[in-house]
Amino acid sequence: MKGNIELIKNGKRLDGRLAGDLRDIKIKTNVVKNAQGSAYIEWGNNKIIAAVHGPSEALPRHTANPNKAVVKCRYMMAPFSSSEEHGRSGMNRRAIEISKVTGEVFENVILRDQFPGTEINLYIEVLQSDGGTRAAGITCAAVALAASGIPMRDLPYSVSAGKVGDTVILDLNKIEDNYSDADMPVAILPRNNEIVLLQMDGSLTTKQYSDAMELIIESGKKISAIQRTALLEPYVASENKNKG
Amino acid sequence: MQMITKEYLTGRLSKGLRDDNRTPFSYRTISIRTNEIPNAEGSAIVELGNTKVLAGIKLDVSEPMRDTPEDGNITTSAELLPMADENYDIGPPTPIGVEFARVVDRGIRAAGILDTSKLFIEEGKVWSVFIDLYVLNNDGNIFDAGTLAAMAALKTCRMPKYENGLVIRETQERLTTNNIVTSCTFVKVPGAKIIDPTSNEEELADARITIANDFDVIRAMQKGMSGAFTTKEVNELIETTFDKSKELVNILKKNTGD
Amino acid sequence: MRKIVIPGELIDEKPLRILDSIVENNKTYSTIMGLYDDEKKSLIPLEGLWYPNRDDQVIGIIEESKLNTETVILNAPYKGLIISKYSEGKMASGDFIEASVKELDKTGTVILTRPRTLRGGKIIKIKPSKINRLLGKNNTMIRQISEGTGTRIIPGLNGMIWLNDGNIDLAIDAINTVCKEAHTSGLTERIGNMLKSTKSTTIITEEKVEEEMI
Structure with a gap:
């Protein structure tokens, strides 16, 4: 184990979770009134807003694809989002990379050929971070897109798994991420378990990799259910109101 | 989302009412929630109708400015998030974003909200207070919402400690604030001057003025857009600001446990 | 089911x-x-975008007026274009218009025809997927709202709706309720009751509940 922090004690993690447990996840739709679709997620201590604008005419024109929509994604962390020092405003190399791989997840899943020549803007703003923000951001953005009415072939979710010592764990928080021996964020299309995002660093044996992937896919059922509940919530609420 | 024409708005105003049934000098509903981002030392979300601004505050140890070696620093920045308005673009700060941050900053400095000499730690080390304004949704008048958010976040901000070269952020101490500043923003639309404009009203306006004050002292002013005000008009708006700011101060106090 | x-x-x-x-x-x-x-x-x-089809009636806002053409904001993936030979008079930026779709051309522009300027009033934007419910069978719903409020209402299939005269605020409340409850039954009756109660039963308090998280 890196460093000298004991991340797992008697089978329990620092925040009391077992190896395969997710943090609490809450999602709410339509939080940004000016957006075509939006969602807010609280994933453990992560607080993230995702919002969609478009499709609209791709500008500048040379960025347009005459056959399908282009997805322009920006993931950014607020300078006050970390529990440590003030972060730099604007995009750093990490944010640029996350924006790119996140955009590619949604290029895969959005039925882009329905909107040739247009752009879809996807904004993910991390207001508070505690490890796993890209996964939480993708899970939230998927809900924002569904709420916007932009057609998708499936609703992706994302979560990371990693390793502490020889134990494979799910959904690393910040401190676990800092001291873990591996971290692997993954995004999945649940219908056929297609992998649309996969990053990893650290060290994993093939057995540990499969165990990690198994944890991810098992937890995905829960995450998908939370996404679904959030999307249905406004409809269920108005139905109940009229019944009551 | 709604769009209105000049004729429509002037028709409404001639009956003494605005598009959303407000009178010319009344604010939209204001809500303030503090400590929404516990990782930040201070934070507040202000909703002014559909306008939503988040202020986050961080304190770090840094070097003092060369010309004020015994004073801490205050830095105010703004992000006009592209999700908040179709007219906000990705990229470096735009002139409106910079103007917004600077107007909020001037009010806070001029009203002496923070005593920068109290932010001195030791020779060569002072506290820097970073105020970041995040516009999450724009429906006009980000100026007053931004000042309220910054003020609410400052009033509820934790004060970290500096011990043995380490910053300790988990403290019960509060950052000391010495005053309360608020701002009132008005625009001039055909035939009327109105406070707290919505985006639609800003679009139809040709002049804007922001007046920041505490009690009967003017602390900062900024005229924006290409139109003009007469001196008499500005005098009247200053009086209105003194009057309306009492409401804003009350809402601030109520929501910051003061 | x-x-x-x-x-x-x-x-x-x-x-x-x-x-x-x-x-x-x-x-x-x-x-x-x-x-x-x-x-x-x-x-x-329940959530969806508008796809331009020939003869769709739309509401739009003139974005830019050029020598022979006007571009139109339509609340859609594509901009509208009026070629001046189809229009009676010159229109200015910011004008509200009603028009019908001629075609979606290959460059991704919605060619509009039979444009008509709408004087005054206001335009509201709703989700295009709710327009059919707002119209109702044989336009019963929208007629009910229009008659109950004395407001002239011209809906566009693109989700933009122009309103003028009468109790516009009440009309907008009714339209918003239709959008929120489009999937529920007994809606026509509820809207009818809403319009009858003379007070403008403005904004349902849901706004407040909604904002708990951020």
């Missing part, structure tokens, strides 16, 4: 040709948030 489905959700074990769905391995999946009726095999979008 009607049920609400989300993108990626299975709607039928058999391959069906339904708008806003895809077939994979001989099964049918929704691509949108929608209301699926498995007896009628129909999928009604």
Whole structure:
């Protein structure tokens, strides 16, 4: 184990979770009134807003694809989002990379050929971070897109798994991420378990990799259910109101 | 989302009412929630109708400015998030974003909200207070919402400690604030001057003025857009600001446990 | 049985040709948030965008007026274009218009024809997927709102609606209620009651509940 922090004690993690447990996840739709679709997620201590604008005419024109929509994604962390020092405003190399791989997840899943020549803007703003923000951001953005009415072939979710010592764990928080021996964020299309995002660093044996992937896919059922509940919530609420 | 024409708005105003049934000098509903981002030392979300601004505050140890070696620093920045308005673009700060941050900053400095000499730690080390304004949704008048958010976040901000070269952020101490500043923003639309404009009203306006004050002292002013005000008009708006700011101060106090 | 489905959700074990769905391995999946009726095999979008079709009536705002053309904001993936030979007079930027769709051309522009300027009033934007419910069978719903409030209402299939005269605020409240409750039954009656109660029963308090999280 890196460093000298004991991340797992008697089978329990620092925040009391077992190896395969997710943090609490809450999602709410339509939080940004000016957006075509939006969602807010609280994933453990992560607080993230995702919002969609478009499709609209791709500008500048040379960025347009005459056959399908282009997805322009920006993931950014607020300078006050970390529990440590003030972060730099604007995009750093990490944010640029996350924006790119996140955009590619949604290029895969959005039925882009329905909107040739247009752009879809996807904004993910991390207001508070505690490890796993890209996964939480993708899970939230998927809900924002569904709420916007932009057609998708499936609703992706994302979560990371990693390793502490020889134990494979799910959904690393910040401190676990800092001291873990591996971290692997993954995004999945649940219908056929297609992998649309996969990053990893650290060290994993093939057995540990499969165990990690198994944890991810098992937890995905829960995450998908939370996404679904959030999307249905406004409809269920108005139905109940009229019944009551 | 709604769009209105000049004729429509002037028709409404001639009956003494605005598009959303407000009178010319009344604010939209204001809500303030503090400590929404516990990782930040201070934070507040202000909703002014559909306008939503988040202020986050961080304190770090840094070097003092060369010309004020015994004073801490205050830095105010703004992000006009592209999700908040179709007219906000990705990229470096735009002139409106910079103007917004600077107007909020001037009010806070001029009203002496923070005593920068109290932010001195030791020779060569002072506290820097970073105020970041995040516009999450724009429906006009980000100026007053931004000042309220910054003020609410400052009033509820934790004060970290500096011990043995380490910053300790988990403290019960509060950052000391010495005053309360608020701002009132008005625009001039055909035939009327109105406070707290919505985006639609800003679009139809040709002049804007922001007046920041505490009690009967003017602390900062900024005229924006290409139109003009007469001196008499500005005098009247200053009086209105003194009057309306009492409401804003009350809402601030109520929501910051003061 | 009607049920609400989300993108990626299975709607039928058999391959069906339904708008806003895809077939994979001989099964049918929704691509949108929608209301699926498995007896009628129909999928009604709850959230969705407007696709321009010939003769669609739309409401728009003139964005830019050039020598022979005007570009129009339409609340759609594509901009509208009026070629001046189709229009009676010059229009200015910011003007509200009503027009019908001639075609979606290859460059991704919605060519509009028979434009008419709408003087004064205001335009509200709703989700295009709610327009059909707002119209109601044989336009009963919209007529009810118009008559109950004395407001002239011209809806565009693109989700923009122009209103003028009468109790516009009440009309907008009624329209917003229709949008929020489009998927529920007994709506026409509820809107009728809402319009009868003389007080403008403004904004349902849901706004407050909604903002708990951020």
